[in-house]
Amino acid sequence: MSGTLMRDYEIGEEIGRGRFGVVRRCRSAATGVEFALKSIEKCLLADAVDRECAEREAKVHHLAASGNPHVVQIHAAYEDEAWVHLVVELLEGPDLCERIAARAGTPFAEPEAAALVASLAEAVAACHRGGVAHRDVKPDNVLFDARGRLKLADFGSAECFVGDSGDRVPMNGIVGTPWYVAPEVVVGRAYGEKVDVWSLGVVMYMLLAGGLPPFYGETVAETFEAVSRANLRFPPRLFRSVSPAAKDLLRRMLCKDVSRRFSADQVLRHPWITSGAMSPAEGATRDASLSVERHDDTLLAFRAKVPSEPDAAWRCFESPHATWTPVICLPLGKACALPWALDCCGSQLKNAGV
Structure with missing residues (x-):
């Protein structure tokens, strides 16, 4: 040393x-x-x-x-x-992934979710103003200080998209985590900083859906296929009570057409964000009594008692009679049951050969 x-x-x-x-x-x-x-x-x-x-x-x-x-x-x-x-900076509280898991499938109320998304969007916007794309925005990299203030962490995958001369420099390479990568990354095209806005949209969706990601599959390849299709759905069982404004913002962040996708600054100006929300500190206090054992690279994925094809799984989940088997798969063979379920798409990858 x-x-x-x-x-x-x-x-x-x-x-x-x-x-x-x-x-x-x-x-x-x-x-x-x-x-x-x-x-x-x-x-x-x-x-x-x-x-x-x-x-x-x-x-x-x-x-x-x-x-x-x-x-x-x-x-x-x-x-x-x-x-x-x-x-x-030293931050010792639970990260956002642990807070989601501690709720055991219960969605965040919209005011609290809006506060979290606003703080995370401000962090992403700050990165972009500095000419940096984070490229791995996900709940595991969202920490909280002692006052409950949200902090974006881990810049190990980040890259500058502005050159020394001030010109924009396109980025390349499959970098990030399968559930959260944008379609343009999956298909191998050059991309810009709006990949972070896509990831932010995935995080927002999961907050409102009790941990369910909008695009996933049984394998990384199936997850990438679902991401590349970008068929955004709002299952009635989960989104019946979610406001039209929240769904509108999700559509604008999880937009496959990059030219139409919101920037981080546009997210901050959306009515769902500006209309007022619970502070992240209030949410942190609410979650303080819930503890989750921490494991690096925890793998999370939904698994249903239905055919493994993603579309079939979605159709079953949209049914009021769907039956789901909850499980968190941990790297050391440990597992614990939750009312929501996960399988293989939460781990990070770089230049994956899929």
């Missing part, structure tokens, strides 16, 4: 682990303030895309954060022959 890093920070216990490294608690030797230390092990970055993302993460994170209260702040970066180390 870098000698300069060891001089500047007291390194504490491990608080998380991922595919490419570890997250530890650390304390500034100068101020005593605690941070999270994200350490990425270079030898695990066999893929060229992963290496590029790791090398530029500190830069794009700094550009995206720029003091915005809804983006996790980066405070320092260190690099040695074996590791890249990022010192970032």
Whole structure:
């Protein structure tokens, strides 16, 4: 570990682990303030895309954060022959994925969902104003501070879409998480920052549908097929009480035609957002008594007692007599039942060969 890093920070216990490294608690030797230390092990970055993302993460994170209260702040970066180390804001509460799971299939009320979407849209808009696309907006990367304020985290997949000369630079590559990637990513076209708005739309849909994603399948390939079709549906059992304004915003975010899809700033100006909502802090207080054991790369997917074809599953779910088997599939073979169910499409992928 870098000698300069060891001089500047007291390194504490491990608080998380991922595919490419570890997250530890650390304390500034100068101020005593605690941070999270994200350490990425270079030898695990066999893929060229992963290496590029790791090398530029500190830069794009700094550009995206720029003091915005809804983006996790980066405070320092260190690099040695074996590791890249990022010192970032420490957030210890449950993430949005855990809050969704703790509700066991109960949808968020629209005022609370609107507040969450507004805060996340502000974070995405801040990234875009800095010329950065996050490219992996999902509940797992939405954290909360001690006051319940929403924070967008993990810029390991982010990329600049504005060049040194100020010109727009198209992005390429299948980067992100299957449920949340936009159609233009799936089909292999060059794309822009509106991929984040699509992902934001998926998150909003899940908040209002008790965790059900709008596009999914039994496999990653089937999920990508559903995403590429972009056949947005509102099952009556889940959306009967959802307002027309909420559905209108979902249609504008989950629009396959990128030229017609909303920008993050347009999302913030939509009536469903501007009409007033519960603060995220109120929602965090409401969820505080619910705990969910944390597992990295938890795999979530819906599985029904119906034919596995996605369209057949949707038709069954839209029926008032549908029967669903809830399960969360965890990487170590653990499972727990919930009134909603999941299977294989919550894990992250980069340049997937499907």
